[in-house]
Amino acid sequence: MTETPHIRPGQTIKAGFWVIGSKLASKLVDFASLLVLARCLGPADFGLVAMAMTTIFIVEAIFELPLSAALIRSAGIGDEILQTAFTLGLLRGLTIGTLLAAISWPIALLYGEPRLVGLICVLALAPVMRGLISPRMVMFARAMNFRPEVMMEVSGKVVAAIVAIAIAISTASYWALVAATVLGPMVMMAASYGMAPMRIRLTLKNWRIFSDLVGWNMLSQLISSMNWQLDRMILPRFVDAHSFGQYTISSDLVSIPFQALLYPLTRPLLAMLAAGRQDSFGDAYLKVSGGVFLLMSPIFAFMACMAGPLVGLILGEKWADITPVFQALCLIAILRLPGSAMWIFALLLNRLKSVTIRLMVELLAYVPLALAGIALWGIAGAIVAKVGATIIATVTSMVLIRDFAGARIVDQLGVLYRPVISNGLAVMSVYYFARAHLFETGVIVKLLASGGLFLTVYLGAAYCLWALVGRPGSFETLAFRMAGRSISAVGMGAWGRKWIGARSLSK
Secondary structure, rough: OEEEOOOOHHHHHHHHHHHHHHHHHHHHHHHHHHHHHHHOHHHHHHHHHHHHHHHHHHHHHHHOHHHHHHHOOOOOEEHHHHHHHHHHHHHHHHHHHHHHHHHHHHHHHOOOOOOHHHHHHEEEEEHHHHHHOOOOHHHHHOOOOOHHHHHHHHHHHHHHHHHHHHHHHHHOOOOOHHHHHHHHHHHHHHHHHHHOOOOOOOOOOOOOHHHHHHHHHHHHHHHHHHHHHHHHHHHHHHHOOOHHHHHHHHHHHHHHHHHHHHHHHHHHHHHHHOOOOOOHHHHHHHHHHHHHHHHHHHHHHHHHHHHHHHHHHHHHHHHHHHHHHHHHHHHHHHHHHOOOHHHHHHHHHOOOOHHHHHHHHHHHHHHHHHHHHHHHOOOOHHHHHHHHHHHHHHHHHHHHHHHOOOHHHHHHHHHHHHHHHHHHHHHHHHHHHHHHOOOOHHHHHHHHHHHHEEEEEEEHHHHHHHOOOOOEEEEEEEEHHHHHHHHHHHHHHHHHHHHHHHHHHHH
């Protein structure tokens, strides 16, 4: 049986870089694929596949089993535990596949789109393959070694992108999107057993290790999927496939920073917090929450203020109509950031019930807002509903965190004001130079120049505000300390090379 290794903060930072690098590489492949697919296919094609994927996301979320999280936090892992995890993953996959095949025809009747039957049945292979990835891969995560996971994920993305692009160019068919969705998990599953082989044996002997995460987790996943997919369930009844495709592609673009940066960090953070002893979970939460907002909020703020050029560069001019929707969803993403780290501490402290309560409050607020808003105003109504539900959910998260982690609401708000002010100054700087027409060159040059200006103003303002309040022991302390060491190392390296060169010439 393998015991939990001792994990140092430095290992967590290194592991975080590896995981983020993995997601960035994966999203870079997705981005390159999207550049081609968006020009070969139209919004209606994306909308059709999105209708099928909405059903799959909900069913997959209902039967979500946090097997990896349970294995990471377990004190020790043996072969029988891994075989139990594989058996549970197999049963989950068979259940998802069977249920999706059964409901594919009623879903097609609901939306009046017969092509959804075949689409849903084929796309159902994706969650089945994801559930069959070798459970022994978790041994790398427990040791904070995410290189194998990087290789597995990137290889799957590359193969899927190549095949999807070939299909799109040759046929201009929406089946290119299906190929990209299914082939990635299939390749990842095959690669996982090459890197982490294990003897397959069906058993449920150690199911109790996972049982305490199943009840509340299943309910919370169901509610979460309803929160995330409710607009996609309702919109096709009130808007055409073209408009629905525009909305879904905007939402998918906004989700990229979450998938590439925020979500990957949760695993090394969970491993570090589970392996260490925290004097105060409240202080730990404030540092994590402040760090999340400091890192993620400028990305969405820049995306919102440069939405037009970004959409034109990524998707092409025929997608220009989605710019206002894209901007609104970026601002909603910023509202969602406070409290986004809640579930890590809830899982760590065995308070998944609190996550369920938070999601239930959001759903109860979102359902009437979405039904009324979409019925009356379509996509605009969906955005208004998201704003209202997100604000309510964020406030609820702060209250629950105060109760089970001990972080006061005033302190939770206190870690946000410096990034908010820094973002405001950076956005105003970019808008000022845009109005002065100083960046009126090519789109790429304009984005690079605007991005450089935004980043400079944001980091400068964040550092000044942090110094003005006495350099508190927050996430900025770690970030600026690491930046200082990196700059010193680069400077010392350049000085050392010059010194060695001078010594060589003198001889």
